[in-house]
Amino acid sequence: MDSKLYKLELKFTEVKISKQVELGCLKLLIASGTTSNSLRYNTTGTLSLPNFSPDGILDMRLEDGDQHLAVGFVVLGRLCDKTITGDFSKWIKLEPDRGVILDGLIKVKLVGSLRMPRRGSPAKQRPGYLSSSPQKVRGKCLYIRKLYTAEEREKEIQTVVMRVKSRLGQNYAELIEDGISSPASLNKSSNRSPLRKKTTLVDFAFPTDIELPSRFKLSLEKLSCKEPLLLKHTAIGLCQRIKVLRAQVEEYESIQFFLQTFEDPMKDLKQSLIETKEQLEIEDQKVDELINKVEKEKFSVEDELKVAEVKLKKCEDEVNSVKFLCDEVRAENEQFKFDQPIDKMKKRIQKLRKQIADREEERELLLANSQKMLTGFSDTKLDNERSKLLDEKFQYLAQLQNQTTLLDQATVQNIQLEGELAVLTAQLLAEDSAKARNAALQSQKMSFSSASENLSADLDAMCKQKDANFADGFSLCKKMEIDIKDNQASQNVLKTKQNGKENEYNTLTGYVNGINKVIEETHAWIEKDEKEFKEKHEKYMEKYLEDRNAMDTVLKELGFFSDLVFMQAQSGLIGARLHKRLDEMMNEKDLEKGSLQKIVEAYRQMSPIGRALKRSSTYISPRRSLTMSSQG
Structure with missing residues (x-):
């Protein structure tokens, strides 16, 4: 069965420390969110990440037997050099723990990989769709052939979306929004819709050379009940964005709980x-x-x-x-x-x-x-x-x-x-006080020198007086x-x-x-x-x-x-x-979701999925099928 969680594989290979320790007794504790694991020196361990985010933090603590040596952390999105997921080999700096006296910082080297979740079928089979196969595509029914091509196209879009999402990370939301709001239509009205807000956050910037492969130009002005494929692609993208936002909401709830317990x-x-x-x-x-x-x-x-x-x-x-x-x-x-x-x-x-x-x-x-x-x-x-x-x-x-x-x-x-x-x-202040003390000492030294000079003068006078007395x-x-x-x-x-x-x-x-x-x-x-x-x-x-x-x-x-x-x-x-930014994005997405639900509901009322319209050339009357069966 395929895993639906991000997996982090780590190996504790090297350590740089000024203190002499036995490498066999070293142990590195790692934790992210509610999951944790311990690594011995030169051993490999795995860590499942249920609420993965590129901004997530991986906490670490180095122990020597029962003694805590150092602590530190690293951002999950910065483990790899150029991408979010993949293989990495990185030196991480740790700070000495409380009560531990060491010369300089401690460094540990981690080697491992961060892998995406593997899903067997990215999209579930919707009710009203007929299970198709290559043999059935050869049939003459135009509706079944269109249904099969739509399902294949949906699978391709899902794989492309997952690939782009894993590659972009946080920039995925900005990319989807730009895909919906641009290019502008020729029949664009002067009144701008309140749903087409463009975020100016720096963290959601994305490279200009990345594009989604699509044959359609998506925009809110082009969405209508007569174009089900556009509605379907829009709904798929919004569903994926909702999943990402839910994962981020769970992560921010854990951060909020941590901030509350910080008091x-x-x-x-x-x-x-x-x-x-x-x-x-x-x-x-x-x-x-x-x-x-x-x-x-x-x-x-x-x-x-x-x-x-x-x-x-x-x-x-x-x-x-x-x-x-x-x-x-x-x-x-x-x-x-x-x-x-x-x-x-x-x-x-x-x-x-x-x-x-x-x-x-x-x-x-x-x-x-x-x-x-x-x-x-x-x-x-x-x-x-x-x-x-x-x-x-x-x-x-x-x-x-x-x-x-x-x-x-x-x-x-x-x-x-x-x-x-x-x-x-x-x-x-200490230097000023030292200067003042030096000045006082200099003055005392001058007074002492003057007193010594006076004493020497008195001694000379007494010696002269003594000589005079001897002469007398x-x-x-x-x-x-x-x-x-x-x-x-x-x-x-x-x-x-x-x-x-x-x-x-x-x-x-x-x-x-x-x-x-x-x-x-x-x-x-x-x-x-x-x-x-x-x-x-x-x-x-x-x-x-x-x-x-x-x-x-x-x-x-x-x-x-x-x-x-x-x-x-x-x-x-x-x-x-991040919480404030997420609230703003959720408000925008709630408005977009409400409008899209109304559009989809109106389209379903007009033409339900799996049924042809009467005005369509491929429409088959149910009375005709009954008469044909009675005649046979």
């Missing part, structure tokens, strides 16, 4: 986007809280630095006072004459100068190190953490805005361009050598003064010890703060990595949903356009 995933998508938006807002609040905490800690550190600077200023004032006392002691020593030997005085003076120089160097080193560490740590660490957190906040806000715009414009075909524009704007000491020693003879008389007075100076020296050493203790305390405090900042920095980095992973997963899900929405919206728009 649930859209609701789920909106709900998931709302949840992700809430999560991002919560994360944003947490980041703001962390930034506020860091700012508070920075302010506390700055206050403590100010307190330390005040303490250092006090220590400097005390050192200056000690220097002033030393100058007074030197002045008093010049007034009195010494009785001690010159060697002992030189040694004591050198020891005092060495101790003072060592203390000054230690103090300057400690001040420089503490200032560098405190300023560098407080400025660089806190500024870097704050800039990183602000950058992450801007990135989260930009990504959230991009995803909301993608959701609002899901039904628009330029969604990809707007997404790229949003990404570019986010990149420009040497000059004093020379004066002491010259006047040592004169100072023997004042030796007793010097002893008393010396005891006082020793007491002052002890007080100075106490001051120096206090300064050292303060410096040690600042060192311990700095180490403690460094440990605390390191622990907080590690916590912030762990939190940042967790948020980054969550953000990556959210972006992957949003990318998958955006692709799904785009594909479904595209198919929905195509279905809506």
